[in-house]
Amino acid sequence: MSTSTAPYEPKTNVGRITNYVDQRVGGSGMVREFGRKVFPDHWTFMFGEVALYSFVILLLSGTFLTFFFDPSMAETHYDGSYVPLKGVEMSMAYASSLDISFDIRGGLFMRQVHHWSALLFVAAMSVHMLRVFFTGAFRKPRELNWVVGATLLILGLAEGFTGYSLPDDLLSGNGLRIIDGVIKSIPIVGTYISFFLFGGEFPGTVIIPRLYVLHILLIPAFILLMIAIHLFMVVVHKHTQFAGPGRTNNNVVGFPVGPVYAAKAGGFFFIVFGVVALMAGMFTINPIWNYGPYDPSPISAGTQPDWYIGFVDGALRLMPGVWEFVIFGYTLSLNVLLPALVPAGILFALLFLWPWLEAWVTKDKREHHLLDRPRNAPTRTAIGVAGVIYYCVLWAAASSDLIATHFSISLNDVIYWLRALFILGPIIGFVVSKRIALALQRKDREIALHGRETGRIVRLPHGEFIEVHEPLDKYKQYKLVNFESHDVLPAQPNAEGKITKTEKARGLLSRIFFEDRVAPASPAEIRAAHAHGHGEVEGEREKKAEVSGH
Amino acid sequence: MARRNDGSPNTPDRVGTDGHAEVERFHDPGLPPHRPRLADKDPRAAKRAEKQVAILFLISIVGTILFFVGYFAIEIDEPGSSDLRLQNLLLGLGTAFAMFGIGIGIVHWAKTLMPDHEVVESRKPVTKESERAEAEQILGDIIEETGIKRRPLIRNTMLVAMILAPFPAIAIFRDLGPLPGDVLRHTMWDEGVRLTLDPTGTPIRASDVTIGSAVHVIPEGLNEAEHKLEEKAKAVVLLMRLNPEDLSPSEGREDWGYEGIVAYSKICTHVGCPVALYEQQTHHLLCPCHQSTFDLTQECKVIFGPAVRPLPQLPITVDAEGYLVAQSDFTEPVGPSFWERG
Amino acid sequence: MKALSQRRRHPLTAVALLLMGLLLTGGLYAVASGANEAKAQTSTFSAEDIAEGEKLFIANCATCHGMEAGGTETGPSLVGVGAAAVHFQVGTGRMPLQMQGPQAMEKPAQFNEEETRQMAAYVASLGPGPAIPSEEALDTSDADVAHGGELFRVNCAMCHNAAAAGGALTQGKFAPALSGVSDAHAYEAMVTGPQNMPVFNDATLPPEGKQDILAFLNYIDDNKSPGGAALGSLGPVSEGLFLWIAGLGVIIAFTIWLTSRSS
Structure with missing residues (x-):
């Protein structure tokens, strides 16, 4: 660094501190690289940040919850202060979730912060991906980062579902029951996987601790790793920008990290936290005390997964009762397997492969740093809309019973219509x-x-x-x-x-x-x-x- | 080649600007001129913005205080009461104000008072072409020096060893659970086991079940069973009474009910939710999870939804004291299908 | 009885007799077993009540249920349904039926309490059936809320939702939300099984259990959700919808403000 004849003498206090750090661990290179790095400014570029910030909030609130949550499925009799459950037999997991809600000050608030930000995390990732798709930001050289992003979405779903199951309440227990049923429909190994996962017969006594380890250790570690890779690649590629006067494929126009962009992005973290806190303070989420402890006999009307798993549940609901075969004494339950795997499989396969598919069709091997306005790529936009409709029909199907009651129509008719829309909706959406x-x-x-x-x-x-x-x-x-x-x-x-x-x-x-x-x-x-x-x-x-x- | 154009009548059939095509392009006028903000021109506006930012930070401080008020000042006697709701609201509002104050304050500061000149930075290729060639050379040399291409014996044995090595890591998870065996084929029901009320375990007399009623049933002794929930997940039964003429039992199942009282497994044959919704006039059973509908008058045949198999029926009768008892276990596995079910 | 004797030679007489016989044996059986607690409480009604009730019945109900309440093609027989059924159906406005549909809808009651009791008296006089629950039967002062919750989850939540917010049944029918339903009506619904709701007689759900359920329902009705607005207590669907519309909506508004240029 210092090949110049006169040794560097810091003149300010800031300079003295950075000089101290730099002489020991380096870092002035980083400052030179990032201090004035330019980020383009557009409101649609913020959704990735929303996802990142809600993940930070998840880590903070989740850590608080781990201090009080006991993932054990050992039976106990509730002795907390919520009257309608006094003396009821339940697992330690459910009892400690109730204690967090009722007997630990701020515990209910933290639970609600955690759950709202979980919903927001996946929603923000989804909107971010839609933005990247519709503007063509996944094109060369960003294909791999698109794949990392799609992986993050899957990890987000897994993290969400494992967390949803932890309180061992009636709602999530029936969710696990459905998962068990789906696993059992897998040919040859299904029954074995079910027995290994649940440590024997459903529900067993080990599934909650196992999901807990996945939820607080394995999956978050993977998510952190993927986020690190994702952000690293953003730095390598620099951000894309919309075309416009002065904005070309060879430059980035925007605000430098220091101070404007850093201030805006940093301030935005507090804003996202504020929105989550507002929701957690004013709106109930997952009122586990309503559902009661898990028991294989009761069930509540309106049993649904959290929104991001809804599309799989919806597929299960839309499937007509056909195609269960017994072949040579073995049962092949396609009425379960098909809807559980195929719609989600098609969705994610297309998602992962899209950048290469499009590049193959266009034979376009150039680097793209300028974004398309969605209207300027009509076919891509149309395919995206078709995909969104396909997803939304499945999603709506997961709330078929609530659609029926709230619009006073027949539950059966809702399903018939959604079955038709599942086929026609994407086609109409594409054309229109x-x-x-x-x-x-x-x-x-x-x-x-x-x-x-x-x-x-x-x-x-x-x-x-x-x-x-x-x-x-x-x-x-x-x-x-x-x-x-x-x-x-x-x-x-x-x-x-x-x-x-x-x-x-x-x-x-x-x-x-x-x-x-x-x-x-x-x-x-x-x-x-x-x-x-x-x-x-x-x-x-x-x-x-x-x-x-x- | 028949190619349609955009359909607009005044567009000549023209090659698009595919990047490489030699088409006249518009001249880039460059960035629009910078327009100064109020705060740039008017020192009073800048002063006003400064005050606004400070007020926002003050709001944040008030929010933090509000949080502490909610945390310490509210005594919760009984959590069902509105105390907890109020505390939760105060914690939420306090945190929200604390966060919004800081966040909006900083952003407002950045927007109004920090320089808003857009900066142009040029993009560099991810790596230089020359560096890529050099890297290829280095990698080639490394592989060459290992000799892995020249010594196939080493390469092949190493590959086999490396493929095999992870298998213990899979095998070691064998004890995650026992093998299924035939536990899925059996439940607690057996000849003479009484039908009892869920959750209390009170035995049920045939005369207790009146027409139109639906009773949620567990086998006698379930509450004391060692693996209570696992047994319950297979054994729960829904007991209903119809007019005997509404039932149409198939051959061999005529005596599985008792005077119009029939018992069916409550576990859906789709993916296992409790099929607990009984419509006493239509005699339909509905699963609230995926809306499979079973018709009680047709031995719980599926009439709607994704399930395929009818709900298994539990053969019942009454014992000497008039209590309902099972004649046997279910004659087929209950619940969702699985591969070995047959 | 005059009407009956005139139709004695009707070809359907045999069927009707058979049905009556069956109903009678069924009814007697039920009475003998004490399952229904169907003490013929006609005694609590005066003869005047019954007479007034009959007038009201003929004027308002007989079109569908028949002059003798024996039922027609458009309405079921009311013999043996008991006073509780009338008090529930008329008291919640479900009867008289406004129009044919998947199920009778709740609406403002058309008759006052007195008239409803008179009609109930008349119907109760036709045959033994569940009576209007007494004050003691509805006394929840020493009921066990937690046990009520357990019973509610096993017997009621699958249709009415764990937080009693209601749910869908097949072909346009639904189980209504239970918030604001009076104790008497809820009790009557359990013992009579209106429309497609199963009957919960006193043998399979003892009166104390019903009181526990009432106490539970009152508890969740009286105590708002500690977490804030309950979003209809409809579970993850309303939560997801709220997050997408309100949560993301607010955040998008902030992103637009944040990236706009200051004036």
Whole structure:
């Protein structure tokens, strides 16, 4: 470092402290690297931070809870202060959860903080992933980080479910019962896995301690590791940004970490904590005292998992009662196995593979640091919307009974409709959202070419009426015209001059993807539009206004 | 190639800007000019912002105090009462104000008083091409020096050894649980075991079960059983009485009920939730978890939902004292399907 | 009885007789076993009550239930349902039925307590059935709330939800929420099994157990959730919905504020 002749002498107090640290463990390099690192600013870029912060809140509140929670399934008789459960036989896990709620000051608050932030953690990850998907931020060089993110989502689900089960209340116990039923439907090894997991027959006396170890040790450790990798890669790649004047694929425009970005991001942690604390103080979550201790005989109406497991439960509900076979004396229970594995399997397989799938179709191997506006990638957007609808139908199915009671319709009809929507919803969603995206692109194009409608009607000397269009300023115009629009790339012959089958498939997909496209307005077109005056273009404009639905 | 364009009539058939295509692009006007904020121009506005930030921090301090008020000042006599609710509310509001005050204060500070000039930083490739070539060279040398390519014997034996080595790590988990054996095929029910009320364990007389009633039943002695919950998870039964003419027992099951009283396993054949919802007029049993519906008049055949198999019936009769007893165990395994079930 | 004698030669007479015989034996059996505690409490009603009740019945109920309350195609027989059933159905406004549907809906009662009692008296005079519970039967002063909770979870929660917030049944039917239901009505529902609700007679759910359940219901009705607003006590669905709409909504509002430029 100090090859200069004059030795470095710190002049300020801050300098003296950093100098002390730097001479012993280094760090001035870090400061130089990160102190003024630039982060672009856009509200949709904050969801990853929300997830990170809710995870920090989870660690803090979870640690508090471990000091009072006893994961034992040993039977006891409740002796705490909640009257409607006095003397009731229950496990130590449930009793200590009640004690946390009723007999430890602030315990109820911490439980609610923990549970609300758990729901928020998974929700924020989901929204973050949707943002990354719809803006194309997963493209090269960020494919691997997308995979790390998807892994984090799965880990989040696992962490959530293990935590949901710990209080050993009636609701979560029936959740475990369902898990047991699903595991038992696995061919050949299902019964064995069930017996190994529960230490014998369901419910046994070991499942809560085992889930506890997973919940507080193994899964959080993996989550922390994945978060570290995730953030490391964010630093390596630098953040993406939306295209715009002055923002290119080769730069990052935004605020430096020190001080503005650090202040905003740091302040945002307190804001997220504040929102969670507000919810925990004002709204009950998981009132375990209502459900009672787990017992295999009772059940409550409206037995549902937390929202993020809902889509699997919904799939189980939507499945018609068919396809349970007995083959050579063995039972194959596809009515359970199929809905439990296939919809979630399709979802996550597509999620993990998407970056490569899209790159294969577009044959686009370049680095992308500029984000797409969702409308400028109509097919990707449409596929994303179809996926969201697919998920939401499953999700809605998990609350079929509540939909029935709250909208006064038949439970059976709700299921029939959702079964139909499960097939039709994604198709309709795909078509409609693709059309909307194309229409929005046409609108952008119109505005770029002709400017904004002012609503002022002017009569020209020769009698013609025109509406005056106000031209855009160059910054706004640049925003509307500066995007990439992929074109169909038909199947290409390889080095030997042959078109392979996979290449044919790729060509077909490329057609499906990019057949309908709206090219960005070119400078020549804009010049032409201005040269024409508005009279001629106006007639065309009206026709197109109908198409774009504007 | 038949290719449709965007459909807009005035767009010529034109190659899109695929990045590599030689298309005229717009000139980048660069970042818009910086617009100064109120606080930049007006020292009074800056002063005002400074005060606002300070007030926000003061609110945070008040929030923290509120937390302590909630924590120490509220005596909770009985947690069902509104005391706990109030305490929880105060802790929540206190924490929320403490956090919002700091968070909003800092962000407001950053937005109004810290410099808001956007900075441009250029991106560098993840690594330089030359470095990549060098790394490839180094890795190649390392592999070469190990000789792993030249000595297949070493390579192959090592691979086998490394594949085998983790297996103990799997095998050591064998004692997580016992093997299933045939425990899933048996329950506590047996010839002469009395049907008793859940949860009290009071035996039930046939005459106690009137038409239209549904009784939740456990086998006698369950509450004293060693593995109570495990046994209960298989043995719970729902007892109902119908008009005998509403029942249509199949051959061989005519005497499994008693004067219209029938007993069915309460564990769903789908994934095992208790099928506890009995509609006494339609004679339907509904599972609240996944809505499988069973028709009692058709020996609990599935009429809706994801379950496939009917609920197993427990053959019952009455003993000399008039109490309901089981004739035998269930004749098939109860609960969700499993591979060995057959 | 005149009407009966006129129809003696009707082809359905044999069926009707058979049914009556069955009902009678069933009823006697139930009385003998004491299972229903169905002490024919007609004695507590005066003859006037019965006469007034009959008038009200003929004017308001006979269209569906028949002139002698023997039932028609549109309404079941009320012989032997007891005063409790009338007091529940009329007292909660379920009867008279507003329209045919998956099930009778609760609505403001159409008759006052006195009229309801008179109709109950009339129906009780037709055949023995569960009586309107007395003050002592509803006395929950030394009931065991915790035991009530246990009984509630085993016998009631699967339809009415563990926090008594209600739940769905098949084909548009539902189990209503129990908040605000009077002790008498809840008790009557247990002993009479209105509509698709099973009957919980005194043999399988002793009167003390019913009192415990009432005490439990009153406890959760009187004591609001200690954690704050209960979000309908509907479990994870309402919690998830709240988080997505309110929780994330507020956070998104903050992100927009945070990334906007200060003026």
